[in-house]
Amino acid sequence: MSDREHETYDVVGIGFGPSNLSLAIALEEYRANGPENEISALFLERQSAFGWHRNMLLPSTTMQISFLKDLVTFRNPTSSFSFIAYLHASGRLPQFVNNQDFFPTRQEFHQYLEWAQARVADRVAYGSEVTSIRLPPGADPERSDRLRLEVADATGRNGRVVEARNVVISTGLVPSMPVGTERDERVWHSSEFLEKYRRMNPAELRRVAVVGAGQSAAEITRFLYDELPHAEVCAVIPSYGYSVADDTPFANQIFDPGAVDDYYFGTEQTREAFWRYHRNTNYSVVDDEVIRDLYRRSYDDEVRGVRRLQFLNLTRVTSVKRVGAETRVSLQVGPDDEVRELDFDALVCATGYSTMEPTDLLGDLDRHCLRDEAGRYRVERDYRIVTAPEMRCGIYLQGGTEHTHGLTSSLLSNIAVRSGEIADSIVAGRAGRNAERALLAEVGGDTR
Numbered sequence: 489m490s491d492r493e494h495e496t497y498d499v500v501g502i503g504f505g506p507s508n509l510s511l512a513i514a515l516e517e518y519r520a521n522g523p524e525n526e527i528s529a530l531f532l533e534r535q536s537a538f539g540w541h542r543n544m545l546l547p548s549t550t551m552q553i554s555f556l557k558d559l560v561t562f563r564n565p566t567s568s569f570s571f572i573a574y575l576h577a578s579g580r581l582p583q584f585v586n587n588q589d590f591f592p593t594r595q596e597f598h599q600y601l602e603w604a605q606a607r608v609a610d611r612v613a614y615g616s617e618v619t620s621i622r623l624p625p626g627a628d629p630e631r632s633d634r635l636r637l638e639v640a641d642a643t644g645r646n647g648r649v650v651e652a653r654n655v656v657i658s659t660g661l662v663p664s665m666p667v668g669t670e671r672d673e674r675v676w677h678s679s680e681f682l683e684k685y686r687r688m689n690p691a692e693l694r695r696v697a698v699v700g701a702g703q704s705a706a707e708i709t710r711f712l713y714d715e716l717p718h719a720e721v722c723a724v725i726p727s728y729g730y731s732v733a734d735d736t737p738f739a740n741q742i743f744d745p746g747a748v749d750d751y752y753f754g755t756e757q758t759r760e761a762f763w764r765y766h767r768n769t770n771y772s773v774v775d776d777e778v779i780r781d782l783y784r785r786s787y788d789d790e791v792r793g794v795r796r797l798q799f800l801n802l803t804r805v806t807s808v809k810r811v812g813a814e815t816r817v818s819l820q821v822g823p824d825d826e827v828r829e830l831d832f833d834a835l836v837c838a839t840g841y842s843t844m845e846p847t848d849l850l851g852d853l854d855r856h857c858l859r860d861e862a863g864r865y866r867v868e869r870d871y872r873i874v875t876a877p878e879m880r881c882g883i884y885l886q887g888g889t890e891h892t893h894g895l896t897s898s899l900l901s902n903i904a905v906r907s908g909e910i911a912d913s914i915v916a917g918r919a920g921r922n923a924e925r926a927l928l929a930e931v932g933g934d935t936r
């Protein structure tokens with residue numbers, strides 16, 4: 489295939505989680521408003537089928553946002569892709585309303601996402617991992633209006649090459665483990681929890697530990713306690729106890745679409761205030777209900793004179809090593825930093841994630857992307873990375889913009905509005921390019 493024959497799209501989305509699914513729908517709704525608005529789009533997803541944090545779809549775990557913060561409603565309340573439309577299509581709308589709960593289970597929300605993705609699936613290639621984004625070989629950065637993406641298939645072989653006038657990177661958060669701790673068949677990160685748990689024989693899990701003080705840690709601790717009635721479950725928490733997630737109405741305002749402008753256009757001082765005062769809406773905090781569930785189980789144990797659930801507070805993991813089938817964990821425990829070694833049949837590190845990092849994907853292209861004094865990408869209000877003037881293609885970020893757009897960057901709260909803003913920007917960019925071409929054609933210039 490010659491260089492000019494590669495598939496070329498107005499936009500290629502990298503990763504197809506909820507963020508880029510929401511963008512696919514925004515583009516679809518543009519098209520539905522008139523064929524002149526058609527934007528050719530392809531979304532590339534490395535998983536073999538749609539999946540949203542599948543390994544954390546524990547029974548009864550609930551969403552941490554209202555069902556109205558779905559893929560579309562805040563952008564287009566009349567969209568046929570809303571959670572309410574899904575409930576209607578599933579014949580469950582009356583029951584959902586009777587249930588009087590703003591927070592569906594994650595399993596139900598997953599079903600909603602699957603239902604929505606099936607309606608745009610013709611624009612998605614699953615089992616397709618983007619391994620690099622580059623300028624086409626020999627392309628002049630000042631003239632090229634395309635980027636070239638190399639795509640590996642499910643076997644890891646690079647095969648497909650696609651070209652794009654814009655890319656939208658949405659590859660999600662990156663799991664983070666305690667320093668020096670390697671994952672294996674008995675040391676897991678929460679992002680792989682269910683998959684690895686299901687590979688085990690539950691009878692062999694007699695002593696398990698969960699590290700972390702956030703929502704996933706608390707949910708996994710509760711799950712293991714309930715699923716393994718013969719086992720001792722040890723929660724290793726760096727804090728004194730779990731802290732509650734603030735989802736009260738005034739605090740919730742930081743997730744409103746308007747808060748993005750306040751953050752983006754705010755001073756350094758006001759941005760800092762967002763984090764200082766409102767970190768506890770999302771980071772290292774746990775829903776009230778899960779905290780109470782855990783405390784109740786622990787108290788009931790005490791009444792019955794059994795201690796199946798143990799909380800090691802103010803505790804840090806210092807090293808983890810394999811001793812036969814056991815995992816030996818060295819800990820600094822409690823207010824005196826007492827050093828202890830404990831053996832577990834499985835250790836789950838619910839130790840969080842770091843922010844989306846596209847630098848590796850961008851490779852050489854990264855030198856055309858401008859950074860601030862702290863070395864972070866400069867990002868326009870429309871989520872486009874600020875690039876050197878010679879770059880004509882758009883590189884947009886869905887995620888990884890906490891420093892410019894605030895707390896919603898890695899969350900679902902604002903994806904409907906954000907995707908609409910990115911779609912608007914891509915459509916406007918194409919209109920601009922078309923106008924430029926028409927002008928050049930009129931004056932007899934180069935219309936490439």
Ligand SMILES: Cc1cc2nc3c(=O)[nH]c(=O)nc-3n(C[C@H](O)[C@H](O)[C@H](O)COP(=O)(O)OP(=O)(O)OC[C@H]3O[C@@H](n4cnc5c(N)ncnc54)[C@H](O)[C@@H]3O)c2cc1C
Pocket residue numbers: 502503504505506507508532533534535539540541544550551552553616617618619658659660661704886887898899900901
């Ligand atoms: C257990 C859990 C529960 C959560 N619950 C909530 C909640 O209730 N409310 C909320 O607001 N937020 C929640 N979050 C935060 C979470 O970040 C968002 O829910 C959401 O996943 C963000 O969507 P995304 O599409 O940006 O990223 P992701 O959902 O992470 O999707 C990224 C996708 O990119 C794919 N990918 C990565 N690299 C490549 C590549 N090179 N090529 C192709 N594909 C690639 C991945 O396979 C993945 O499917 C939760 C997070 C976790 C871990």
